[in-house]
Amino acid sequence: MTTPSLDAHLQVERTGFSLDLALTAGAGEVIALLGPNGAGKTTALRALAGLLPLTAGHLRLDGKALEDPAAGLHTPAEERPVGVVFQDYLLFPHLSALDNVGFGLRCQGRSKKESRAEALPWLARMGLEEHSAKRPGKLSGGQAQRVALARALAVGPRLLLLDEPLAALDARTRLDVRSQLRRHLAEFDAVAVLVTHDPLDAMVLADRLVVIEDGRVVQAGTPAEIARRPRTDYIARLVGLNLYQGVADGRRVKLASGAELTVADELTGPAFVAFPPAAVTLHRGRPDSSARNVWELTVAGLDLHGDQVRADLTGALPLAADLTPAAAAELDLSTGASVWATVKAAQTHAYPA
Amino acid sequence: MTTPSLDAHLQVERTGFSLDLALTAGAGEVIALLGPNGAGKTTALRALAGLLPLTAGHLRLDGKALEDPAAGLHTPAEERPVGVVFQDYLLFPHLSALDNVGFGLRCQGRSKKESRAEALPWLARMGLEEHSAKRPGKLSGGQAQRVALARALAVGPRLLLLDEPLAALDARTRLDVRSQLRRHLAEFDAVAVLVTHDPLDAMVLADRLVVIEDGRVVQAGTPAEIARRPRTDYIARLVGLNLYQGVADGRRVKLASGAELTVADELTGPAFVAFPPAAVTLHRGRPDSSARNVWELTVAGLDLHGDQVRADLTGALPLAADLTPAAAAELDLSTGASVWATVKAAQTHAYPA
Amino acid sequence: SSSKSTTPAASGASGSAAASASAPKATGTITVFAAASLTGTFNDLGKKFEAANPGTTVKFNYGGSSALAQSIVSGAPADVFAAASPATMKTVTDAKDTATDPKVFVRNTLEIAVPKGNPKNLTSLQALAAPSVKVALCATQVPCGSAAQTALTAAGVKLTPVTLEQDVKSALTKVELGEVDASVVYQTDVQAAGGKVDGVNFPEAAKAINDYPIAEVAKAPNAAGAAAFIAFVESTEGMQVLTAAGFQAP
Amino acid sequence: MRLIDTAPVRAKRGSRIPLALLLPALLGLVFLVLPLAGLLIRAPWSAMPSELSSPAVWDALRLSLICATSATGVSLVLGVPLAWLLARTEFPGRRVIRALVTLPLVLPPVVGGVALLLALGRNGIVGRWLDSAFGITLPFTTTGVVIAEAFVAMPFLVISVEGALRAADPRYEEAAATLGASRLTAFRRVTLPMIAPGVGAGAVLAWARALGEFGATITFAGNFPGKTQTMPLAVYLAMETDPDTAIALSLVLLAVSIAVLVGLRDRWMSTP
Amino acid sequence: MRLIDTAPVRAKRGSRIPLALLLPALLGLVFLVLPLAGLLIRAPWSAMPSELSSPAVWDALRLSLICATSATGVSLVLGVPLAWLLARTEFPGRRVIRALVTLPLVLPPVVGGVALLLALGRNGIVGRWLDSAFGITLPFTTTGVVIAEAFVAMPFLVISVEGALRAADPRYEEAAATLGASRLTAFRRVTLPMIAPGVGAGAVLAWARALGEFGATITFAGNFPGKTQTMPLAVYLAMETDPDTAIALSLVLLAVSIAVLVGLRDRWMSTP
Ligand SMILES: Nc1ncnc2c1ncn2[C@@H]1O[C@H](COP(=O)(O)OP(=O)(O)OP(=O)(O)O)[C@@H](O)[C@H]1O
Ligand SMILES: Nc1ncnc2c1ncn2[C@@H]1O[C@H](COP(=O)(O)OP(=O)(O)OP(=O)(O)O)[C@@H](O)[C@H]1O
Ligand SMILES: [Mg+2]
């Protein structure tokens, strides 16, 4: 197959918001759609599902044109081989969990008995056998989400759309469902588009990330590429890096705020500079170290991240720094305190903007 | 104040499920309620809010009895000084975001204008000023959740109940809202009970964690205590440890499966053993190391976790191991492969069950 | 109740003299509850009465006789009640809600109503009994129905109508619309239909004449007016209006 | 105590029922029920047994129930799709159509009957053709009664169901569509069960209205015992000669309809 | 094209309207509209101008509109709380109460009027006392018309609104309660706006039913021009003398009610 399974250019206009997003994916590929709240992720999924007509652009799946506003073509949602897990589940309140999962099968003409027999293994895979007779109103949030997932998978879609499918799941179930999902996606060689806020989900499940902000793609690529060279603040936060945009001249990058960074890479013109919070060293007084980047900053907040303390610093340039609890105690850090931060040029990474 | 602000013993019976949960908290304390899907977290919050009557037990807030089924006392929800953020938000569909936030204020007798003027700063704090005129149907999932949060905070509750308040938020907003929430909780010295699946949220926001499974408390304590000495599989997963229960005899702990672990701590009787995935070393052939714990296991799955590879192993004892991608490549790990795992006794932690 | 009628109720000529004698006393508003079939004629009478008695206003409340009777029994503020049958008047007299004994002021005779041009050429009651003829009769509970039954019995005709109508007008409507081929109704109704139906006289009609009684209501707010109006109805002038509409003097 | 998470909870949770709602509610109830009390007091109880032993009464009652139920059936079959069309599609003149649907309510009953005759009578627009082509005549038949009752009752159903449809969240239909459900399937399997209370309410209204229907029926279908004479016609005619009988018959009609409505399981009237 | 995310989307998304719904819907529509067509064809168009120039017609029309609107108002004020009581509280005999509420629908119209007289007439249970204590008599007054119309129209509102309430998610009321809203406030500010389409539908039904009301009105309030003679009564009387006039008057009534119903903004009939 040389043509991509999914070939879409989604253009949607709504009052105060417009989406313009090109997406392609090969068979079996999983794409994660990331972006801040209100970026248009749900809008994009709705357009793919056929619930929101395109204003312009096109949508082809497995070589078949599903939508093409210029040609007046719009395949209704029910005729698209898609499965959707909605952000708020939308389980049918009058059907049991089992019948919710069997709904798509019944639409394909299966009898009530057949559809139930086929649906049960799906519920079992989600660890919900004992809840199969419950109505959605009597399920907990996480249980409901898993039923929604089973319902979408049960019809064997060629394009699976998932709006935060793991958000309400507890830690253990999340792992289980995540690997389930992976196995399933691999087996069926369908295309999957996954909206998530969890970078881990994105990294683990997706072959490719597409990051959108305000309806436009701001970066796309493999998880590794994106993690290495974030191009927006949102992505930098997502992958846990400090990111700055400025103009490079040799080994120095000048930021709009006036601050300057010395970097390892030689570069000219607009550039990004990124470094991990762990690359920042904090000092109580002005340090005498060889570090080329030294700033006096103020502590804006302190958080415990696992076994690390994350300090949020403001001043000449906003910065996140990771240090051990012991180091934090030694420096007597507290909100409002003034500290000196250093970053070795060798630990920064600069690349063209 | 020597008496706790919140003193509750929640007993609720429903078909197929029963909740029995004692909760106390001092003024300004934040309690995180954790537990697997269906554990009864939402049920507990509903009982605290007065939306579900207690079958037995009691509920006192700031020294005032709010509910006492034995005495026939039940203060209705509207007379309790509580604020609730629901798992599915429940924003009023016919009101703008601004009027949703102002709703509680209007109930307190404020005029439409006053309530709007007071509600706007709340929306602004959540970064939603520009969406203030939108109806909930036109908000994205994360926007809706922030409006729900603002709505609950705006009435200045004495007991704040939050059902996964950060689940739908993007990475950056999550950080912002999290610190907002912390600041707010600290300022108002109200008690907050927070349901979350995110261990990080729990650790950062809560003073004390209460873990429930199947309607019963299985462990409670400070984040550090719980992280050090998990008592159930769920908690171990949550804090990222391998956990086993067995019977200790000196430095050896015998598990029900027959496997034996050598540990650093000396102990007798029922005991837990925990160690982090990073403490596990993998080998292609039988190792000659000094490690006392050596098992031949099978790789069940591989996940990328940030910059680490997490291997799920099965066999004599199920195990999670973390290793660098380089190490994983060198070992040529793949699902189904057989490997030898070692754990140094010094890296384990044993404690009475 | 007929045993109670001691006054000579049935003399049109002497009545008119009495009426003109008592008329001048009438003032104010007179409320008349009248059977719906009297609508046209009583509206006329009302105008003439008001002209003859300046300072009076006649207000009519038309409706089904029985509904009117129920209203009066339940305390409706009526002065005069003119019913389409003695039976409905009896409801009121039985409840002792009439101030005067009811008097029959007009009578009405039956006719066969057929669609315009009489397409089925029906000329007698007997012809209605043919199976191919669809007939609408009034229900026996209403005056035109019981009268028709009397006539049919007198003629020795047995017929099965397709419907037993609740009143003359709906029977007539069905003839007008051609839904039935014939109906047995009052002459006044055929006349009021103004050429949309044709009427066929039949001899047995003489055996089934319907009386319209009129009476002053007990506790009438305007007793004097009531008496004056009743007198006016029975006067020569009144009778002229009524007979012009097809009614017969009693 | 065991049904702790169904309705009783609501009553319990809310503890006090606000006076501002309770007072007008009770006033409304009294207003609707008081006249019935009047009828009961006035009722000729001693004559009741003899009324009830008359087979004609039972004939009329049976016919009433059959016709009202059939009319409700017709209304459901035709009215629910019509309500769907009004609520879920967009076409020019939709508002005019909705207004037209309510007209049978406004039409004075007798005029309604005349209108039906003009349309479906022997010489009516369609009736003429039904007669000549199929030999079907509707007036003066039991079918005619059902038609007349459906004509006056269906608008209630259509408007109620349309209201319920508009209040229902259309996103469930979207979810069904993504699972491969055609609009029809989504309607049958998702929307209809979800708006069951609205349909139930509409059906109750239509049934009760059909049961009490008088004017259009007598005008269109006539009044023949055992064939087209329903209870309201019997009551009307009884009123002409013997009001007491009329009241007795009305009470029988009321008693039967209460029995049917109370017997309706709550399930027809409540959400899943 | 700009309103892309409101209703038209639904119509677009669904592309084809399923025949299994469209067919019965159209059949239903034809069934309801055909008789009106009959009336229009039969209508005495040439006589129309002279009918319409008669002030009596306009009096009756004005009275009809005023009374039907007042009756709808009364029904809303008393009926919405009653519907709430039926839908949202649990008390013994609730089903019987609901059945009682529908009885005015079943009551043959004239009997309804008699029942009202027995209750509120000069000699009625309550009427007697109203008369002696306050000198208020209701029968044969314009207020009496409103009462008779409200009596027959309110049940439609109550049942529609109850259905809408039952279909509404009670958890929004819970959310309101946690924000400090009393049951009354939650009802006014949350539930009522959310079920607006149901209330709208009920009000339309009640208004149309009141506008067409005949039997109870003529019996309870009489038939006095300018005071209690509404259009349906005028039509009834015209029917006695001149059916053509009756049809002309009916058409006027219909035209006015269509104008009012079409004029109702969709907003009264749709979800926010
Ligand atoms: N029906 C609608 N009409 C108009 N604007 C809308 C509508 N639905 C959403 N929007 C707006 O469109 C933008 C994109 O919304 P969308 O739901 O696609 O965001 P999202 O990326 O899914 O966000 P989240 O992560 O919070 O779920 C938002 O600004 C939102 O307010
Ligand atoms: N209305 C109800 N009636 C009966 N059982 C219910 C009802 N609601 C929830 N349950 C059951 O009670 C248990 C606890 O549910 P609850 O919603 O409290 O879980 P939870 O801890 O909030 O889970 P989650 O993390 O998935 O939201 C579950 O097994 C659920 O199926
Ligand atoms: Mg979204």
Ligand SMILES: [Mg+2]
């Ligand atoms: Mg929950």
